[in-house]
Amino acid sequence: MPPSGTAVAPGTLYLVPTPLDFGCHTRLDLRDALPAATIDIAAGLTHWIAENAKSARAFLKRVHAVRALAVPLQQQQIVELPRDWHKHGDPVAGADAQARALLAPAQQGHAIGLISEAGMPAIADPGAAIVRAAHALGIPVVPLTGPVSLMLALAASGCQGQHFAFVGYLPQGAAERAARLRELEATAHRLRQTQVFIETPYRNAALLQAALQALQPDTRLALACGLGLPTQAVHAARVADWRRQPPTLPLHLPAVFVLGT
Template identity: 60%
Template structure:
């Protein structure tokens, strides 16, 4: 299989940085066939990449094995070059510009196509990777995002909330008092401006966050959740808070969930 093509620059041939989405079943008990949520073109192109920047090499190898089942890899897995983003990037994030990733892109400067991948969904969206994308632009390396699942947009589309103006605010605080205060601040912004507020939580806190939302939000605020997106048991709910309290809806504490509030 041919490798992804390089791009001719003004002074040298540089490889392209491809942003490769991953399936949303990472860490879930249930997995689905890749072709159920991943376009064939994305998988075909990914199978030809041998230089990767990732969150975790072990899970990336597992993903590449899954790709190989339908689109044979260009090189044996043991010959792949996988670079992990530093631990501090995982803990503190890299969206604020504090990490210089230019040294990780040396293979692209010598003509190799590279792939950036996160644990699930699109890299650099609610996951590390934006530092790598910034560095690629700074070095004149072409950046190409590939098509695949993005949980935030899928959840927004299924929410019935405003899709013309929205914000993803990451994680809400873990401590109860700070969490409730943050939720009320987000609600105030959503009701005042009409801007949908999206956020996520570590799955084992799903139930606790839902309880805080129902206790803190106004009765006529709309609350939406989207759990297990792209999985067979995916569940999306959207209703006014007062109606949530009268229905036996529950969240699984082992399944990734996106939360949204608005009017």
């Protein structure tokens, strides 16, 4: 305990990646999904900021099966990100003040893990406001090594990997979705900028069919399903080839779509 009036060094904010098998029937051995160093750091943490507390506890159970947790699961301090960040993203009114409040343990010297349900937090998931606030407060930010589905899909797509954009989810309405696909295609051809997007698994098949109907025959389309799982599948081809010889893919699994030239 430092003497009264002595400044406490802030704890580190660790960005803790998780396996990409969230929501899937198949669960990987954690050692096949994450490096030992990442598992070791996760096991040593006692404070967490989570996209979802239930999935964070499930992850910590998997960590404990490999490395003993620093404190029992029941004593882990887990707080959830605000729900409105999930739907609207982090830049909502009051996000900075909320983020600073969640980082209070770090200002008291505790290391904190930021965790999402799958993959790297703050990428295609909420959490960027936490990272921004940490930098503003002088809290060290350390991203740990682990899977990032967007980068894995892009690398496996054969599309331009030096100029790309992640555009999130597409509209659900058929007309709006088709218009958005054609807009992304035009951008990809005009700028030679690969477009990366995602959908909830139960809409993957509908999005694939919409893409094959809306896109030009020479546009390149890649679909990466179940990345990191034993059943993962990646198919990349011109739209004309997709139409001529449709592959069998596990579309019920989480997937990343990549559109390019």
